[in-house]
Amino acid sequence: MTPQLSTDERTIHRPDHGSGAFIAGDHNIASFIGDAAGPTLIVVGGLHGNESAGVFALRNVASTLRDQSDRIRGRVVFLSGNTRALFEGKRYIEHDLNRAWTPSAMSRVGSQELLQTSEGIELTELDSILDSILITARDEVYVLDLHSTSADGMPFATVGDTLRNRKFAQQFPVAILLGIEEQLEGTMLEYVNNLGAVTLGFEGGQHYSEKTVKNHEALVWIALANSGILAETDIPNFNEQYSRLDSAVDGSRIFEIRYRHPVKPEDDFIMDAGYSNFDPIEKGQALASDRNGRIFAGEKGVLLMPLYQKLGEDGFFTGRRISPFWLWLSGVLRRVGVQYWVRILPGVRRDGKDPETLIVNTSVARVFPLQIFHLLGFRRRRWIGKTLVVSRRKHDVISPFVSERAG
Numbered sequence: 001m002t003p004q005l006s007t008d009e010r011t012i013h014r015p016d017h018g019s020g021a022f023i024a025g026d027h028n029i030a031s032f033i034g035d036a037a038g039p040t041l042i043v044v045g046g047l048h049g050n051e052s053a054g055v056f057a058l059r060n061v062a063s064t065l066r067d068q069s070d071r072i073r074g075r076v077v078f079l080s081g082n083t084r085a086l087f088e089g090k091r092y093i094e095h096d097l098n099r100a101w102t103p104s105a106m107s108r109v110g111s112q113e114l115l116q117t118s119e120g121i122e123l124t125e126l127d128s129i130l131d132s133i134l135i136t137a138r139d140e141v142y143v144l145d146l147h148s149t150s151a152d153g154m155p156f157a158t159v160g161d162t163l164r165n166r167k168f169a170q171q172f173p174v175a176i177l178l179g180i181e182e183q184l185e186g187t188m189l190e191y192v193n194n195l196g197a198v199t200l201g202f203e204g205g206q207h208y209s210e211k212t213v214k215n216h217e218a219l220v221w222i223a224l225a226n227s228g229i230l231a232e233t234d235i236p237n238f239n240e241q242y243s244r245l246d247s248a249v250d251g252s253r254i255f256e257i258r259y260r261h262p263v264k265p266e267d268d269f270i271m272d273a274g275y276s277n278f279d280p281i282e283k284g285q286a287l288a289s290d291r292n293g294r295i296f297a298g299e300k301g302v303l304l305m306p307l308y309q310k311l312g313e314d315g316f317f318t319g320r321r322i323s324p325f326w327l328w329l330s331g332v333l334r335r336v337g338v339q340y341w342v343r344i345l346p347g348v349r350r351d352g353k354d355p356e357t358l359i360v361n362t363s364v365a366r367v368f369p370l371q372i373f374h375l376l377g378f379r380r381r382r383w384i385g386k387t388l389v390v391s392r393r394k395h396d397v398i399s400p401f402v403s404e405r406a407g
């Protein structure tokens with residue numbers, strides 16, 4: 001079942017077309033500079049144009065924050081993502097802006113060719129704003145990206161698994177999903193993560209729900225405290241904001257993405273009705289259908305982000321809880337630098353073009369499944385037959401923005 005949104009539902013959160021409207025190319029929602037040498041928090045809402053809840057939340061937080069701007073220690077920047085798609089109330093105009101931050105597109109930013117598409121223009125505008133903030137950073141930079149989903153369910157954070165991202169994410173009371181960036185090429189967060197920022201994605205709930213706006217607001221307030229920009233005591237109703245997001249599934253809070261079901265328009269993909277984020281699933285359970293028949297779960301775990309809207313390239317994801325022991329062990333191994341030694345093992349060789357990339361012949365190196373590389377902080381690039389290509393996540397332990405002196 002694909003619930004069709006009426007125009008009325010689309011406009012729930014955009015009641016006024018005066019100061020509250022969306023303007024093409026107008027990315028700046030608000031910015032505050034307390035202490036230019038302090039940490040920076042950048043929050044982007046509406047990178048998908050049908051996910052306006054994040055933008056409304058940022059406008060609400062900004063109007064309260066204005067009254068306490070003298071307490072801000074650091075820099076705060078709130079941005080609208082895909083302004084032209086937000087104006088239209090669509091996920092995107094020509095292509096998904098949150099899949100556009102690929103190395104090849106970034107090398108063409110500002111080129112005539114890229115400026116031919118609406119999202120190419122958006123990418124160029126956002127990149128120049130982010131660039132101006134990052135080059136002037138003198139302390140840690142945190143980037144949050146606010147999203148919403150077509151299915152209902154509890155809110156959760158998506159985190160690229162560097163130790164710095166993990167440490168930041170664990171200060172929030174939300175369920176955390178590791179490894180989504182492995183499944184998606186060209187997300188904005190992966191791009192800024194590679195530039196050295198600490199990043200956190202957040203799925204605040206269902207599009208167009210008032211609850212989602214509140215969840216996003218709570219996340220941003222808690223982020224202002226967790227980044228050290230505001231004192232907890234300066235945050236309105238801190239405890240209320242905290243308990244609003246407090247969530248766990250069967251006592252677990254940290255999950256890893258294991259599988260993405262890709263969808264093309266010609267597949268006629270239809271998700272079975274009634275699924276929510278983090279619903280437990282069994283191996284072999286029917287989840288959806290397409291032109292080739294029924295689609296079943298490959299393993300036991302939890303269902304994530306089932307697609308209940310027309311536009312989208314991800315039908316659903318499945319995930320699994322990660323044990324605290326695994327998290328602890330991976331932290332220890334990465335801090336002592338075990339990852340530098342795996343390249344001398346049989347069946348593992350370095351990519352001649354990129355020293356951070358390893359090529360693993362899995363018929364030789366059979367004892368090193370993908371999980372071992374995850375443990376050591378690598379991300380999967382691709383499988384080519386029995387060959388697995390992995391690369392080290394950049395800036396895993398050390399921030400490029402923080403000098404030794406500042407610690």
Ligand SMILES: [Zn+2]
Nearest residue numbers: 048051147148
């Ligand atoms: Zn989104």
